[in-house]
Amino acid sequence: MDREEIQQNLNQVFQDVFEDKSIAVRDDMTASDVKDWDSLNHVTLIVSVEKTFGVRFTTKEVNSLKNVGEMIDLIGKKKNSTGGSSF
Amino acid sequence: MQFVSVEFIVFFGGVFLGFHLAPLAFRKYYLLFVSYVFYAMWSLPYAVLLLAMTGLAYLAARQIEAASNEKGKSRRVRGAVLLFVLTLCFFKYLEPCLYALGESIPRLQGVFSPAIMRIAVPVGISYYLFKIISYVVDVYWEKAPAEKDFAAFAVYVAFFPQILSGPIQRAVSFLPQIKTPLPVSYDTLLSGMRLLLFGFFKKLVIADRLAIFVDGVYGNPASFNSLTLLWACYAYVFQLYADFSGLTDIARGSAKLFGIDSPKNFDLPFFAPNIQQYWRRWHMTLTQWLGDYVFNPLRMALRDHGQTGLALALMINMVLIGIWHGARTTFLAFGIIHGIYLIVSVMTSKGREIFFKKHPALASIRKIGAPLGVFHLVAFAMIFFRAETLEQAWAMIRNIAVLNFSMASSAFFGKKDIVIVGLGILFMEAIHFLQSRAKIQKIFQGTFPIFRWAAYYALTGAILALGQFSTKDFIYFKF
Numbered sequence: 001m002d003r004e005e006i007q008q009n010l011n012q013v014f015q016d017v018f019e020d021k022s023i024a025v026r027d028d029m030t031a032s033d034v035k036d037w038d039s040l041n042h043v044t045l046i047v048s049v050e051k052t053f054g055v056r057f058t059t060k061e062v063n064s065l066k067n068v069g070e071m072i073d074l075i076g077k078k079k080n081s082t083g084g085s086s087f
Numbered sequence: 088m089q090f091v092s093v094e095f096i097v098f099f100g101g102v103f104l105g106f107h108l109a110p111l112a113f114r115k116y117y118l119l120f121v122s123y124v125f126y127a128m129w130s131l132p133y134a135v136l137l138l139a140m141t142g143l144a145y146l147a148a149r150q151i152e153a154a155s156n157e158k159g160k161s162r163r164v165r166g167a168v169l170l171f172v173l174t175l176c177f178f179k180y181l182e183p184c185l186y187a188l189g190e191s192i193p194r195l196q197g198v199f200s201p202a203i204m205r206i207a208v209p210v211g212i213s214y215y216l217f218k219i220i221s222y223v224v225d226v227y228w229e230k231a232p233a234e235k236d237f238a239a240f241a242v243y244v245a246f247f248p249q250i251l252s253g254p255i256q257r258a259v260s261f262l263p264q265i266k267t268p269l270p271v272s273y274d275t276l277l278s279g280m281r282l283l284l285f286g287f288f289k290k291l292v293i294a295d296r297l298a299i300f301v302d303g304v305y306g307n308p309a310s311f312n313s314l315t316l317l318w319a320c321y322a323y324v325f326q327l328y329a330d331f332s333g334l335t336d337i338a339r340g341s342a343k344l345f346g347i348d349s350p351k352n353f354d355l356p357f358f359a360p361n362i363q364q365y366w367r368r369w370h371m372t373l374t375q376w377l378g379d380y381v382f383n384p385l386r387m388a389l390r391d392h393g394q395t396g397l398a399l400a401l402m403i404n405m406v407l408i409g410i411w412h413g414a415r416t417t418f419l420a421f422g423i424i425h426g427i428y429l430i431v432s433v434m435t436s437k438g439r440e441i442f443f444k445k446h447p448a449l450a451s452i453r454k455i456g457a458p459l460g461v462f463h464l465v466a467f468a469m470i471f472f473r474a475e476t477l478e479q480a481w482a483m484i485r486n487i488a489v490l491n492f493s494m495a496s497s498a499f500f501g502k503k504d505i506v507i508v509g510l511g512i513l514f515m516e517a518i519h520f521l522q523s524r525a526k527i528q529k530i531f532q533g534t535f536p537i538f539r540w541a542a543y544y545a546l547t548g549a550i551l552a553l554g555q556f557s558t559k560d561f562i563y564f565k566f
Contacts (some may be wrong), residue, residue: 039378040363040397040433043386059387060161063228063379 001079006053006072013052017045027069053079091290091556098125099341106345107271114268118242118345125247126210133209140174141244143167144219148226148233164227168220175216178208183414211250213411213566217376218244222258224380231259239265248341252334252563254352255372264347271346274532282340284546285518289333290561291554293511297326299555300500305473308482316487323473324466325512327562328356331370334561355519360457362425362432362464373411377404394434401433402426412472412566417480420471428464507553 007025014023018036031037037045046062049055049071055078065071102121109117127134147167154160222243225231234240243261304311304319311319335352342349352371359365366374382404389396402423409422443453474480521527531539 038367039383039386043383043390043397046387047390057387059384060228062387063383064230 001053001076003072003076006075006079009052010049010068010072010075013045013048017041017048025068027067027072029068030066049075055079091287103344111268111270114346115238115242115265118246118265119238122242122245122247122250126245126250129210130207136209137215137245138241140171140216140219141241143170144223144244145234145237145240148223149235151223151227152233160227164223167223171216171220171223175213178206178212180414182206187414210564211252214253214255215244215250217255217373218258221255221376221380225258234258234262236262236266246342246347248338248345248347249349252331252338252561252566253372254335254338254350255376256349260350261347268346271344275343275346279340279343281543282336282343284340284543284550286333286336286340287554288511288546288550289329289336289515291550291556293508293515294326294330294333294562295555295557296504296508296511296553297322297329300504301326301473303500305479305483308479308486311486312492313487313490314492316483320466320470320483320487322508324462324469325508327469327472328353329512329515330562334563353519355516355523357462357465357516358458359461360454361436362428362461363436365461365465366425366429373408377408381407397433398430401429405429415475416477417471417474420477420480421468424468424471428468511553 011023011025014025014034015021018034018041020035023034031042042062046057050057053075055075057074057078061074065074105121106114106117123134123138126137144167147163151160151163151167154163222231222234222240226233239262240258242265243256243258246261249256301319301323304315305323308316332353339349339351350372352373354368354371356365356368359368382400385400385403386397389400392399405426406419406422408425409418409420412418412421443449470483471477471480474483521531
């Protein structure tokens with residue numbers, strides 16, 4: 001799965017989770033750019049991303065993400081490898 | 088040392104003068120020195136504890152960063168966080184837990200050594216340990232690098248305007264301000280003074296005057312009629328708000344006088360349209376802290392359990408907020424009530440949106456009704472927060488519910504008090520509203536200095552003429 005494909009699928013996840021068809025994800029996008037992207041919805045988003053891409057994140061990975069671009073990179077990295085620690 | 092005391096004003100004035108005479112490069116060490124003097128004036132042994140905790144956090148963060156693999160990093164962060172949490176529990180909960188145990192099992196009463204039972208809670212321990220924990224975890228999460236400058240880090244932990252009751256600032260926002268200090272501008276000084284003045288107004292004119300009424304009624308709920316009790320419940324909400332937001336203003340204003348910008352703790356909480364929003368606007372630095380380091384990790388850990396996992400994470404988070412205030416059943420009840428509020432609110436939020444979309448005519452009612460409803464939920468939960476025992480809370484609720492209007496209304500709160508407090512609250516909320524509008528603030532700053540200074544003098548006059556100078560401690564000092 002290349003980066004562009006990940007971004008397209010991720011866009012769909014964002015639109016579904018935040019129920020907003022106008023969302024277009026960008027690399028520099030952060031929680032403050034999306035209405036309703038708060039701490040409650042954050043884990044809902046993560047769970048949805050995990051299901052869509054068949055990956056599993058750790059709490060540390062989720063907390064280290066600075067923007068959507070890093071999320072795309074992390075998904076790419078996970079898709080191309082297996083394993084990882086927990087916490 | 089109390090914030091509202093001659094002692095503090097003398098100390099603060101001296102420290103302020105010294106700070107502005109000291110060369111820029113020296114300011115960090117100066118603030119470190121005075122912060123420790125401030126703390127040691129209360130307790131020297133606990134100043135040593137503060138230094139020890141700071142040193143451990145400094146070393147732990149560097150060790151976490153230096154660990155070569157994820158396993159090592161994870162082990163170190165867990166060890167450090169466990170140590171800080173155990174330290175907090177030891178000082179905050181051991182004595183009340185042993186006391187409760189002794190009360191319920193008389194045989195155990197003499198077992199615990201009197202030395203343990205006499206351990207005092209170090210002032211500000213939960214605030215400085217929360218700062219320390221957030222820093223160590225942020226280094227582990229790679230949100231921030233481990234700090235090399237020990238003096239700067241030690242100022243962050245011990246900074247005297249924030250140590251008593253917050254706000255709980257994060258290291259990433261504090262450290263750059265202390266490491267590369269800028270000359271404090273006239274505007275910053277003035278805005279610091281404004282915050283101080285407003286804080287004292289809230290504390291002395293509103294909170295301490297309301298305290299006379301609230302303390303009198305809560306002290307003996309059975310001797311007042313239902314309406315007076317109801318008023319006391321509302322009054323306490325505003326007392327706590329004025330007291331704690333006043334204290335935060337004084338802390339933030341003081342910090343500004345030393346060139347430090349600290350985060351705000353309140354953002355018009357009583358205008359929140361739902362209970363989630365309320366908690367994003369009330370004691371914000373604590374709820375953000377718990378959100379980042381408790382709720383979100385819990386949510387992640389429980390994410391495979393769907394709505395049950397969400398409900399559990401919400402409940403644990405709110406129970407922790409409750410008992411953070413102290414080991415009392417009333418605080419536990421306060422946490423559980425808010426846990427239930429949040430679970431119901433989160434679970435029904437989609438349904439409510441759909442309902443109101445279908446009934447657009449109700450939108451305007453919702454706009455006014457929702458914050459009013461939230462306010463009443465908050466006021467109800469605060470009965471448990473204010474009451475010293477569950478029995479006292481029940482007595483308040485029961486005596487309100489029986490709608491008895493035959494007994495005395497409050498004799499110790501006259502018409503004059505009601506007018507002062509009522510106008511005071513209106514003024515406070517108007518200022519809060521203006522503070523949230525950057526444009527209006529600019530207009531105020533752009534008006535002729537003579538009007539601004541007239542407003543400052545009027546506020547000072549109001550404090551001196553209407554304030555309650557009974558040296559009543561701030562409510563949040565004890566948490």
